[in-house]
Amino acid sequence: MSKIHVTTTVNGDPAEFLATPGMTLLDALRDELGLTGAKEGCGSGDCGACSVIVDGRLVCSCLMLAAEAEGQRVETIEGMAQNGQLHPLQQKFLEHAALQCGFCTPGLLMGAKALLDSNPDPTETEARYFLAGNLCRCTGYDKVIRAVLDAAAELRQERTPA
Amino acid sequence: MSQLAYLAPSSPEEAAKALAASGARPLSGGTDLLVQLRSGRTSPSLIVDLKRIAGAVGIREEAGGFVIGASTSGAVLGEHAGLLRAWPGVVEGANLIGSTQVQGRASLAGNLCNASPAADGVPALVAARATCVIVGPNGRREAPVESIPAGPGKTSLAPGEFILEFRLPARPPRASDAYLRLTPRTEMDIAVAGAGVNLVLHEDGTVAEAHVALGAVAPTVLHVEAAGAALVGTRLEDEALAALAAAAQAACKPISDKRGTAEYRTRIAGVLARRAAVIAYQRAGGQR
Numbered sequence: 458m459s460k461i462h463v464t465t466t467v468n469g470d471p472a473e474f475l476a477t478p479g480m481t482l483l484d485a486l487r488d489e490l491g492l493t494g495a496k497e498g499c500g501s502g503d504c505g506a507c508s509v510i511v512d513g514r515l516v517c518s519c520l521m522l523a524a525e526a527e528g529q530r531v532e533t534i535e536g537m538a539q540n541g542q543l544h545p546l547q548q549k550f551l552e553h554a555a556l557q558c559g560f561c562t563p564g565l566l567m568g569a570k571a572l573l574d575s576n577p578d579p580t581e582t583e584a585r586y587f588l589a590g591n592l593c594r595c596t597g598y599d600k601v602i603r604a605v606l607d608a609a610a611e612l613r614q615e616r617t618p619a
Numbered sequence: 620m621s622q623l624a625y626l627a628p629s630s631p632e633e634a635a636k637a638l639a640a641s642g643a644r645p646l647s648g649g650t651d652l653l654v655q656l657r658s659g660r661t662s663p664s665l666i667v668d669l670k671r672i673a674g675a676v677g678i679r680e681e682a683g684g685f686v687i688g689a690s691t692s693g694a695v696l697g698e699h700a701g702l703l704r705a706w707p708g709v710v711e712g713a714n715l716i717g718s719t720q721v722q723g724r725a726s727l728a729g730n731l732c733n734a735s736p737a738a739d740g741v742p743a744l745v746a747a748r749a750t751c752v753i754v755g756p757n758g759r760r761e762a763p764v765e766s767i768p769a770g771p772g773k774t775s776l777a778p779g780e781f782i783l784e785f786r787l788p789a790r791p792p793r794a795s796d797a798y799l800r801l802t803p804r805t806e807m808d809i810a811v812a813g814a815g816v817n818l819v820l821h822e823d824g825t826v827a828e829a830h831v832a833l834g835a836v837a838p839t840v841l842h843v844e845a846a847g848a849a850l851v852g853t854r855l856e857d858e859a860l861a862a863l864a865a866a867a868q869a870a871c872k873p874i875s876d877k878r879g880t881a882e883y884r885t886r887i888a889g890v891l892a893r894r895a896a897v898i899a900y901q902r903a904g905g906q907r
Contacts, residue, residue, distance in 0.1 A: 478624050
């Protein structure tokens with residue numbers, strides 16, 4: 458089977474890999490690039506565990522072919538902490554105990570990041586609708602939403618000049 | 620297992636040529652195709668990614684109307700202020716498809732050509748009298764949106780044909796539209812029934828032109844001319860809305876399944892048509 462050479466940017470760094478034509482972006486991230494943060498939950502776009510941001514859009518990486526990522530910017534959970542410093546969303550997930558098994562967490566964090574990138578001051582309802590495509594089967598959603606809104610408040614404060 | 624190949628042509632002609640081969644499938648957002656690939660429901664020999672064709676992604680205004688690239692994602696549609704002002708119903712239908720993640724990829728052409736009777740993106744397009752520009756091995760043709768679905772999972776497109784763009788007509792003053800659907804959950808669900816209504820008003824607030832389209836109540840989307848006719852010349856008085864609902868219900872021929880019985884779907888289609896008409900009327904500046 459002939460493989461496709463794909464050139465992308467992953468978390469700000471150039472990345473190249475070989476993909477089979479039917480390979481999903483999720484499989485390329487996990488198996489070719491060793492980025493195992495994005496998870497496969499359902500493989501059909503229902504659960505959001507594989508969420509990554511491609512050219513600024515939140516997508517399910519299981520619903521995208523790796524070949525489609527040619528020339529695009531891919532952001533994954535591995536790029537969220539900067540220089541060993543957790544992103545405020547990650548910190549707030551810990552503080553609010555917004556995870557138990559953690560399988561949905563990378564996807565929820567990428568979803569929450571996409572939300573706050575486009576809407577720094579979401580209402581609880583907006584946050585719940587935006588994240589409706591991220592399923593969690595053990596923690597539930599209240600702690601997650603509290604963590605997201607708390608992180609949003611902190612990020613807004615960081616942006617306000619003292 | 621047959622060998623799969625992937626192609627991302629940059630010209631529509633090249634895409635049509637590739638799609639004419641047996642076993643070729645077009646790819647837009649992929650939110651249906653990748654699920655089918657994985658489940659084994661389809662096993663194509665070639666995937667033709669249409670998103671690298673000029674004009675396949677994006678929205679432009681032309682002659683007072685809009686041209687929407689067939690592979691444009693729902694997220695992009697929802698962020699276009701001009702489209703949202705002129706065709707809020709078309710945008711709200713497209714934006715009801717799936718989650719934020721799905722909105723980042725899913726397209727109107729994919730929703731139309733997947734040919735689910737319950738496709739949320741389609742009724743408002745039909746009510747809008749939108750057309751599609753189709754490219755195929757024999758060149759281009761333009762066809763009304765409602766001529767594309769031929770039954771559940773089936774389209775009228777010939778081998779090699781694909782939709783390049785949608786065209787929405789110019790908007791006169793005092794015109795608007797709306798789409799409503801019923802789902803058991805508020806998010807991430809499939810319509811039990813859906814209704815799109817597109818209205819143009821006279822200066823005195825009476826309806827000059829009305830189009831009503833229903834989803835999930837027949838094998839394909841329905842353009843119910845009698846339902847639109849029931850509104851023309853009225854200000855959406857209660858009797859007019861009752862006539863609209865009756866005409867809409869008379870056109871329904873739904874199935875019964877786990878989402879709803881045929882009787883329930885029929886009843887709900889009338890309710891949704893009535894409510895969508897009132898929203899479209901208010902958006903067009905009408906006062907009841």
